[in-house]
Amino acid sequence: MEIKFTKAAALKEKPVDETTLGFGHNFTDYMLVMPYDEGQGWHDPEIRPYGNIELSPAAMCLHYGQTVFEGLKAYRTADNKIQLFRPDENFKRLNVSNQRLVIPPLDENLAMECLMELLRIEKDWVPHTEGTALYIRPYIFATDPYLGVKPGEHYLFMIILSPSGAYYSSGLDPVNIYVESKYVRAVRGGMGYAKTGGNYAASLIGQDEAHKQNYSQVLWLDGVEQKYIEEVGAMNIFFVIDGEVITPMLQGSILPGITRKSAIELCKSWGLKVTERRITIQEIADAYDAGKLDEVFGTGTAAVISPVGHLKWNDKVMEINGNKIGDISQKLYDTMTGIQWGKIEDKFGWIVEVK
Numbered sequence: 320m321e322i323k324f325t326k327a328a329a330l331k332e333k334p335v336d337e338t339t340l341g342f343g344h345n346f347t348d349y350m351l352v353m354p355y356d357e358g359q360g361w362h363d364p365e366i367r368p369y370g371n372i373e374l375s376p377a378a379m380c381l382h383y384g385q386t387v388f389e390g391l392k393a394y395r396t397a398d399n400k401i402q403l404f405r406p407d408e409n410f411k412r413l414n415v416s417n418q419r420l421v422i423p424p425l426d427e428n429l430a431m432e433c434l435m436e437l438l439r440i441e442k443d444w445v446p447h448t449e450g451t452a453l454y455i456r457p458y459i460f461a462t463d464p465y466l467g468v469k470p471g472e473h474y475l476f477m478i479i480l481s482p483s484g485a486y487y488s489s490g491l492d493p494v495n496i497y498v499e500s501k502y503v504r505a506v507r508g509g510m511g512y513a514k515t516g517g518n519y520a521a522s523l524i525g526q527d528e529a530h531k532q533n534y535s536q537v538l539w540l541d542g543v544e545q546k547y548i549e550e551v552g553a554m555n556i557f558f559v560i561d562g563e564v565i566t567p568m569l570q571g572s573i574l575p576g577i578t579r580k581s582a583i584e585l586c587k588s589w590g591l592k593v594t595e596r597r598i599t600i601q602e603i604a605d606a607y608d609a610g611k612l613d614e615v616f617g618t619g620t621a622a623v624i625s626p627v628g629h630l631k632w633n634d635k636v637m638e639i640n641g642n643k644i645g646d647i648s649q650k651l652y653d654t655m656t657g658i659q660w661g662k663i664e665d666k667f668g669w670i671v672e673v674k
Contacts, residue, residue, distance in 0.1 A: 337448035357472035375464035387416035388458035396661030486621035493628025497534035506542035511572035554617030555579035614645030
């Protein structure tokens, strides 16, 4: 499918100091827009200047939340190559989310073609400074001007790009996590496994409470018994107990993270025991009291690996590994970012170069 290109009248000035990029504040010159119309399918992809879009006040996405999105990054290597980390997994997951939200499936090869063309045009926006990357946000939303609860017949698929630094301003320093015991984010049979705006909206109240208590993120428990650990607001979660790497199993209520999947595969390749199972917050507290809770860390595209320094459950505050990053967390971060930035050989076939 031909991708139309509409040139901007003038280009933006790129950030001079890449060490102050932050996350999600700056956007590039162009964006990708492709409509879907019932009976016609996805059609007429266009790369055009980044800017506002026009929506009807009755657009269904604004009223009923029929939206899905993804997040991935483009990295610049020391020899000036630009590469992606497992982008096929992102578009596969986008279609899983589409299915749950009753959004028409997107041809994954077409989506990749659109992304690659956009990156070829915007390659100068991929930052050069170590620890930075070009964050990529593909997303789809219903645009029908209709006030009625039903799947839409018209959608937009878009991709926007944002040169970004570390997700947390503290970088790789351990973060503090607050365990939410009052509210729940998702239940099995719901939308927990889909990357949709509603899941993040449901997490905001817990996130707000965590911030009030000076904690960076919230750890969610299951929505039925509120005792089984699920995920952090923006990350999957891992525990190292007596040398064993444990993470909550996928059963429909948590996001199947691509960084999570990669961390599991790396740990197994190193001969570590990795277990995916249901685990209670009480088991974590007991392991801590027994001196067996070696490490806690989160995984996600934005932060990659985020060590946890303190975990608060009700009145119990657990300091993990002396509030320092653990050996496994550090090795995972070094290996994954090393592969992403081309410093370490990719033995898994995860890297896709932008040419």
